[in-house]
Amino acid sequence: MASDHILKRFDQELERLNATINEMGGLTESQFAKALAAVRERDTQAADEVIADDPKVDALDQAVQEQTVKLLALRQPMANDLRVVLSSIKIAAALERIADYAKNTAKRSIVLTHGAPPAAAVAGIDRLGRLVRAALKDVLDAFANDDVDKARDVWNRDEEIDQVYTGLFRELLTYMMEDPSTITACTHLLFMAKNIERAGDHVTNIAELVSFRSTGQSFAEARRKGSGALYSTDGAS
Amino acid sequence: MASDHILKRFDQELERLNATINEMGGLTESQFAKALAAVRERDTQAADEVIADDPKVDALDQAVQEQTVKLLALRQPMANDLRVVLSSIKIAAALERIADYAKNTAKRSIVLTHGAPPAAAVAGIDRLGRLVRAALKDVLDAFANDDVDKARDVWNRDEEIDQVYTGLFRELLTYMMEDPSTITACTHLLFMAKNIERAGDHVTNIAELVSFRSTGQSFAEARRKGSGALYSTDGAS
Numbered sequence: 001m002a003s004d005h006i007l008k009r010f011d012q013e014l015e016r017l018n019a020t021i022n023e024m025g026g027l028t029e030s031q032f033a034k035a036l037a038a039v040r041e042r043d044t045q046a047a048d049e050v051i052a053d054d055p056k057v058d059a060l061d062q063a064v065q066e067q068t069v070k071l072l073a074l075r076q077p078m079a080n081d082l083r084v085v086l087s088s089i090k091i092a093a094a095l096e097r098i099a100d101y102a103k104n105t106a107k108r109s110i111v112l113t114h115g116a117p118p119a120a121a122v123a124g125i126d127r128l129g130r131l132v133r134a135a136l137k138d139v140l141d142a143f144a145n146d147d148v149d150k151a152r153d154v155w156n157r158d159e160e161i162d163q164v165y166t167g168l169f170r171e172l173l174t175y176m177m178e179d180p181s182t183i184t185a186c187t188h189l190l191f192m193a194k195n196i197e198r199a200g201d202h203v204t205n206i207a208e209l210v211s212f213r214s215t216g217q218s219f220a221e222a223r224r225k226g227s228g229a230l231y232s233t234d235g236a237s
Numbered sequence: 238m239a240s241d242h243i244l245k246r247f248d249q250e251l252e253r254l255n256a257t258i259n260e261m262g263g264l265t266e267s268q269f270a271k272a273l274a275a276v277r278e279r280d281t282q283a284a285d286e287v288i289a290d291d292p293k294v295d296a297l298d299q300a301v302q303e304q305t306v307k308l309l310a311l312r313q314p315m316a317n318d319l320r321v322v323l324s325s326i327k328i329a330a331a332l333e334r335i336a337d338y339a340k341n342t343a344k345r346s347i348v349l350t351h352g353a354p355p356a357a358a359v360a361g362i363d364r365l366g367r368l369v370r371a372a373l374k375d376v377l378d379a380f381a382n383d384d385v386d387k388a389r390d391v392w393n394r395d396e397e398i399d400q401v402y403t404g405l406f407r408e409l410l411t412y413m414m415e416d417p418s419t420i421t422a423c424t425h426l427l428f429m430a431k432n433i434e435r436a437g438d439h440v441t442n443i444a445e446l447v448s449f450r451s452t453g454q455s456f457a458e459a460r461r462k463g464s465g466a467l468y469s470t471d472g473a474s
Contacts, residue, residue, distance in 0.1 A: 069319055072309060082306055093330075176413065176420045183413045183420070187427065194428070 010071065010081070017067045017088055018144075024060035024092060025140040028099045031057065032136060032199065035102040036129040038109040039122060039192065050106035057099035064092035080216075087213035091143065094202040094209070098136065101195040101202075105129075108188045108195075117185035118175045124168040125192055131161050132200040139206045151210040155219045158204040165197040247308065247318070254304045254325055255381075261297035261329060262377040265336045268294065269373060269436065272339040273366040275346040276359060276429065287343035294336035301329035324450035328380065331439040331446070335373065338432040338439075342366075345425045345432075354422035355412045361405045362429055368398050369437040376443045388447040392456045395441040402434040 031050050038047035071085050135154050142150035169190065176186045208218040268287050275284035308322050372391050379387035406427065413423045445455040 065323075069323070072319065082309070086302075086306070089326075173421055173424060176424075177417050180414050180417050184410055187410060187413075187424075190424065190427070191431070194431075 013067060013071050014081075014084065017064065017071060017085075020060060020063050020067060021088060021091055021095070022140070022144055024057060024064065024095050025143065027053070027057055027060065028095045028102070029133070029136055029140060031099050031102040032129075032133055035106040035109070036126060036133065038106050039112070039129070040126045042109070042113050044110050044113055047106040047109045051103055054099060054103045057096055061092045061096040064088060083216060084213055087209045091206050091209050091213075094206045098199045098202050101199040104195050105192050108192050112185055112188050115185040116182070117189055118179075118182055121168075121172055121175055121186060121189050124171055125189055125196070128161070128164050128168055128193060129196050131157070131164060132196050132203060135161065135200060135203045139203050139210065142207065142210050146210075146214055148211050148214050151207040152219055155204055155207040155211075158200060161197065161200040165193055165200075168193050250304060250308050251321065254301065254308060254322075257297060257300050257304060258325060258328055258332070259377070259381055261294060261301065261332050262380065264290070264294055264297065265332045265339070266370070266373055266377060268336050268339040269366075269370055272343040272346065273363060273370065275343050276349070276366070277363045279346070279350045281347050281350055284343040284346045288340055291336060291340045294333055298329045298333040301325060320453060321450055324446045328443050328446050328450075331443050335436045335439050338436040341432050342429050345429050349422055349425050352422040353419070354426055355416075355419055358405075358409055358412055358423060358426050361408055362426055362433070365398070365401050365405055365430060366433050368394070368401060369433050369440060372398065372437060372440045376440050376447065379444065379447050383447075383451055385448050385451050388444040389456055392441055392444040392448075395437060398434065398437040402430055402437075405430050 031053060034046050035050045037043060038050065068085050068089050071081075135157050138150060139154045141147065142154060172186045172190050172193070176183045208220065212218045268290060271283050272287045274280060275287065305322050305326050308318075372394050375387060376391045378384065379391060409423045409427050409430070413420045445457065449455045
């Protein structure tokens with residue numbers, strides 16, 4: 001049943017799936033970077049481009065799903081292949097959401113150009129954004145090179161991102177209290193900060209998936225110990 | 238290869254998968270309702286319960302994933318079965334996120350009890366929450382009864398939810414501007430409103446998936462016309 005021919009085709013399809021995810025990662029990274037530039041430089045054209053290009057990310061997510069189905073159809077799925085294939089769906093979904101947060105940030109940056117947000121607050125958004133962007137870049141490298149150590153490094157940086165986010169959140173509240181005329185602008189910055197922090201959560205999830213895909217164990221599981229693997233195949237025939 | 242025995246086992250596993258999703262839906266609905274009550278009645282005990290019970294939803298999501306893998310392993314997946322199985326993963330993921338938004342809302346409700354949020358704003362959150370809760374209840378019924386018409390009705394209500402959210406957002410900004418001492422409380426209410434609106438988006442996604450699972454077409458696709466189905470199996474062998 002599982003002839004050499006089918007096995008070879010499976011490997012080819014798997015390679016194609018990885019290439020699609022790498023492409024999706026590259027596009028997501030560029031969308032995220034461009035959204036940050038739009039905020040930093042009040043560049044509505046860059047923001048418009050991010051919004052216009054978001055369907056390209058969705059199309060790649062769709063492609064991943066379709067390729068996954070083909071892979072599953074090529075042979076009766078076994079534990080390791082299933083793990084790789086299902087992790088791929090989840091990594092693509094996480095990238096799609098990161099791109100979505102980039103799009104939302106771009107949209108809010110356009111609204112912000114109508115107001116006068118406190119410069120220090122905008123700088124804070126950029127600082128948080130650069131942390132997440134660096135983590136995104138590294139986790140994509142970790143995926144491309146199947147580098148679990150690098151993924152663990154990204155996973156460990158989540159706490160710092162959360163701390164910077166919390167500090168920024170409090171900072172924004174003080175600007176609003178000091179000058180109520182900044183409330184609308186600062187509210188958009190608050191949501192931007194939240195979008196970026198959530199994007200960071202998804203970067204952390206991808207780091208987990210890179211580990212899980214490769215070793216069958218996530219970092220949290222390794223830390224908790226004794227917890228079962230994400231996709232048990234007990235009793236699967 | 239696909240003996241009657243395997244076919245029967247497949248149907249049994251599928252039934253079990255549906256039962257797990259129904260259970261997950263019921264728990265998510267009760268978490269969501271309890272989070273709203275926690276906000277409305279400043280009930281920190283209810284909020285604590287929502288937070289404590291969130292891992293139960295995660296465990297059911299995990300169970301759906303494991304059962305899905307077993308189903309896929311039982312036989313080489315065909316177009317219809319794949320659609321049902323992959324839709325189930327996505328419905329579970331959407332429920333998991335709705336429960337997550339309920340948990341976040343519950344957490345913020347605890348912080349809010351330390352302040353004095355404007356009563357009208359809290360009432361606005363409750364109004365928005367009730368709309369989403371009703372949509373959640375209906376989409377779960379639509380799933381349980383495979384009722385595409387009911388799912389379409391839920392899908393159509395998304396616009397109203399968005400309108401109510403936008404109105405509430407603006408209302409909250411005015412409270413903050415009028416009385417800067419409410420800024421911290423209103424910021425939590427802003428994020429709560431966003432959480433509830435996002436939960437509503439996921440309810441809409443589930444409505445799409447109920448349709449897609451049953452008919453192979455989502456409502457948006459039916460509206461756009463000519464768009465391909467979500468899981469193409471062209472060329473799958």
